[in-house]
Amino acid sequence: MKSNYFNLKNNLIIALLFSAVSILAQKSETPDAVYDLGAKINEMTLTIGGVLVVATNDGLTGIRPTQKEPVFVFNTFGQLKPEETEFIPGSPYIVVSQGANSKFAGIAKTKRAVIDYIKGEVIFNSENDNWNQIYTCNIVLPQNKLIVSGIQKEGDKFEKMTPKVAVYDLNSSKLDYSFFLDKPGRVGIAKDFSVTGTPLFLKNFIIIPTAQGLIAKSHKGDDLWECKIKGVNWMVADESEQEIYGFETTTNGKNTRIHKVGNNGAELWKDDRKVQGNVSNFQILPQGLAVVSDKNDGGSNSILATKNESEIAFLSAATGEDLWEKAPKTKGYVQHFYVQDDGILFGIQQGGINKISFDGTTLFKKPLKTGENIMIMAQTPQGLIYITSEDANIVDLKTGDQVWKKPLKYKNSAAVASTFDSAKNRYLIAANGTIYAIDASSTDISELANVKFDEKEVANTMEMRNGNIFLSSSQNLALLDANGKQIFQEYFKSPGQSGFIKVLSGVVAVASTALAVSTAARAGMNRTNPYGSANDLDNYNDYGKEAKRASDMFASIGSASFAIMSKRFKASAATENSQFILTKLDDGVGLVKVDKNSGKVTKEIILNDKKPEYQIDEFEGFLYYKANNSTINAYNLK
Structure with missing residues (x-):
């Protein structure tokens, strides 16, 4: 490796001694904390709350380098398979599952536990509450509730055999209420009351979807109503909570049926509405219901097979009928979907952007052709900027007319980096080693510089730093002045293309890390958009907005653990002025901390492996390294 520190050749003795002191100051081989977990380490997960959760042959352990002892140790269920541990997105919770799911009592015991990894507490354990079987275990946010269904070994012999639902408060870890889904000891033909989907928790009541239909209970567990709509997987309520939409995936998984009921259980549509594919986006609007569903051919080669593409529909909230005479053609999967004042804007993964009004009129003069993989669609003062792996442009959001005189085109690039230079009023885009500058006023495009990275890497990060342009990839980084002249360019050789596991940063992609959700949740499952719609078009380069959104969301829930998460997202990253690179050093493989403003290495940590x-928490500034099969070393990177 090329040294960025010193050159000992021909130096005086005093300089040699000074350099030796510098080496000791720069290298950090003694960890700040050592955690011997006493069992083989299988997996490490850095949570958004800043706790490293380690899966071992004994169970789970949570560590935070500011504490000498683990935050928690959960060995009650023994070793866990990866699929038995679920990190609930946007929360401090882990749901641990063990045992096969069964809707029939007595066949197989199932166990569930919920861990608050920030508090370090097990806030629910089915074993402690005498649950013999757990059918479903759902955390509901922002209400901060846990809803469990299954068979509980309490009461008389009939109660011990009757499906039951219990609602727990996660803040206090106490039971709010519970109720049976069927009358214990009921005489007659056995009925299947298995819970078929995620319950919907509303202000005044809760709805449980079962194989017998929807069952509504008060927050004390009192009976309210039942509806015969069966097999619902997930639900959404409007803002007033007067109207509820239920989504049922058909048995073959190729279609989704949408049902609508009132808050009294009455069916509000004469017939359900069937859409092809699985619903991936759903939003209730004053003008109607926006629905995106994704179709899949299932691998069939038949000419009659379903096309692999999305469908966009706009339904009447009153009747469920399609309000558009002709749905827009997608010819691919909807990658971006945004609701605006005058209509719906969408981008297709295979290329193409279009906009349609709520009455079904196409707003763009013609569909906009773009390259594949639309990485960015965002709002700018000049219009909608889009950046794909092949081209970029800004277009008028009303008409679809291009704002730049011509689109910027480049050869398909593995990564594209971009930023806005406010001092020069220009957009900067880096693709395939070329940096393009687009004047925001004149829209003139010029090639500002060419930057060739080693190991055939291309820049995947670009930012403005004190008027200079910073570029980086996994093993390379460079700083250019405003005119494209190189200030520095540094390369750190990788230990081998497949010889290491790359860092999973705790700060990259704030929005996706903090708010990542399942397909159904993205579609709108069990939420009335209390924090603003996920279908709002973001402003270009406004990463702070996403971090604030996450911070505000956590703060609104009102528990100590969420308050800690809110504070974490409110703060700047402790390492925002540095980049960490795994490389081959003179003394072995190690991690270097490189200053983004100078390109100088400010710290080396030899990992001897x-x-x-390893994992890096860039918010707090810590490195977690698996030192051996059972030990984690933590280093302070500040």
Whole structure:
């Protein structure tokens, strides 16, 4: 490796001694904390709350380098498979599952536990509450509730055999109320009351979807109503909570049926509405219901097979009928979907952007052709900027007319980096080693510079730093002045293309890390958009907005753990002026901390491992390194 510190050749003795002191100051081989977990480490997960959760042969352990002892140790269920541990997005909770799911009592015991990894507490354990079987275990946010269904070994012999639902408060870890889904000891033909989907928790009541229909209970567990709509998987309520939409995936998984009921259980549509594919986006609007569903051919080669593409429909909230005479053609999967004042804007993964009004009129003069993989669609003062792996442009959001005189085109690039230079009033885009500058006023495009990275890497990050342009990839970084002249360019050789596990940063992609959700949740499952719609078009380069959104969301829930998460997202990253690179050093494989403003290495940590496994928390500024099969070393990177 090329040294960025010093050159000892021909130096005086005093300089040699000074340099030796500098080496000791720069290298950090003594960890700040060591955690011997006493069992083989299988996996490490850095949570958005800043706790490293380690899966071992004994169970789970949570560590935070500011504490000498683990935050928690959960060995009650023994070793867990990866699929038995679920990190609930946007929360401090882990749901641990063990045992096969069964809707029939007595066949197989199932166990569930919920861990608050920030508090370090097990706030629910089915074993402690005498649950013999758990059918479903759902955390509901922002209400901060846990809803469990299954068979509980309490009461008389009939109660011990009757499906039951219990609602727990996660803040206090106490039971709010519970109720049976069927009358214990009921005489007659056995009925299947298995819970078929995620319950909907509303202000005044809760709805449980079952194989017998929807069952509504008060927050004390009192009976309210039942509806015969069966097999619902997930539900959404409008803002007033007067109207509820239920989504049922058909048995073959190729279609979704949408049902509508009132808050009294009455069916509000004469017939359900069937859409092809699985619903991936759903939003209730004053003008109607926006629905995106994704179709899949299932691998069939038949000419009659379903096309792999999305469908966009706009339904009447009153009747469920399609309000558009002709749905817009997608010819691919909807990658971006945004609701605006005058209509719906969408971008297709295979290329193409269009906009349609709520009455079904196409707003763009013609569909906009773009390259594949639309990485960015965002609002700018000049219009909608889009950046794909092949081209970029800004278009008028009303008409679809291009704002730039011509689109910027480049050869398909593995990564594209971009930023806005406010001092020069220009957009900067880096693709395939070329940096393009687009004047925001004149829209003139010029090639500002060419930057060739080693190991055939291309820049995947670009930012403005004090008027200079910073570029980086996994093993390379460079700083250019405003005119494109190189200030520095540094390369750190990788230990081998497959010889290491790359860092999973705790700060990258704030929005997706903090708010990542399942397909159904993205579609709108069990939420009335209390924090603003996920279908709002973001402003270009406004990463702070996403971090604030996450912080505000956590703060609104009102528990100590969520308050800690809110504070974490409100703060700037402790390492925002540095980049961490795993490289081959003179003394072995290690991690270097490189200053983004100078390109100088400010810290080296030798990991003594050709294939190191590690995680970096860039918010707090810590490195977690798997030192051996049972030990985690933590280093302070500040």
